Amino acid sequence: MKPISKFAVGIVALATVATLGACTGVNTPVSSSTSTSTSASTTSTSASTTGSSSVSLPSDETVFGAQSKVLLDQNPTASVVQTSTGDGDKTFTIPALPEGKTRIGLVINCSSGDWKVHIDQVTPASSGALCSLDITPSADFPVDNPEKENKLSINAQSSAKYWITIFYK
Secondary structure, three states: OOOOOHHHHHHHHHHHHHHHHHOOOOOOOOOOOOOOOOOOOOOOOOOOOOOOOOOOOOOHHHHHHHHHHHHHHHOOOOEEEEEEEEOOOEEEEEOOOOOOOOEEEEEEEEOOOEEEEEEOOOOOOEEEEEOOOOOOOEEEEEOOOOOOOEEEEEEEOOOOOEEEEEEEO
16 A cells, blocks of 8 residues: 555645535625626525524614625615515515616515515516525616616515615616
8 A cells, every 4th residue: 555645635634624614504695796688587596594483583784784785895886775674575666767877776685485576667677586694696677767667576475574775776
């Protein structure tokens, strides 16, 4: 049997540490990319966080603070339209876009299940993903009629709490 070199042992040790680190189940907060297509839907993927009665949810201020950071990092010129919490399905009326803005976007977190959003217009605009409290997906969509109010609908489980920040871009 041949002796193992110190180099080979070091490589095995590094690979083992990397593998163990990947298996810890710790989610590092990241953001998904935003939509840039004018007619294709956007889908963000994220890790699921299952909510239950024994899981305490973060405060609204904590979640909206994290969303503000994601928004500032990804879209520093975005203008927040509104923030909202809720559960289940809801439709938001978004006022006409200010001059120079051409897109409506959102950042969202939710406690369990999945979420889907849709802008009611001729050109399809939708997105969706699994719920997460660790990962904050972001999406934005071109708007067919920026001079008119738009409707953005969210679909989420009635047992899940969501936090959404809607913005102009």
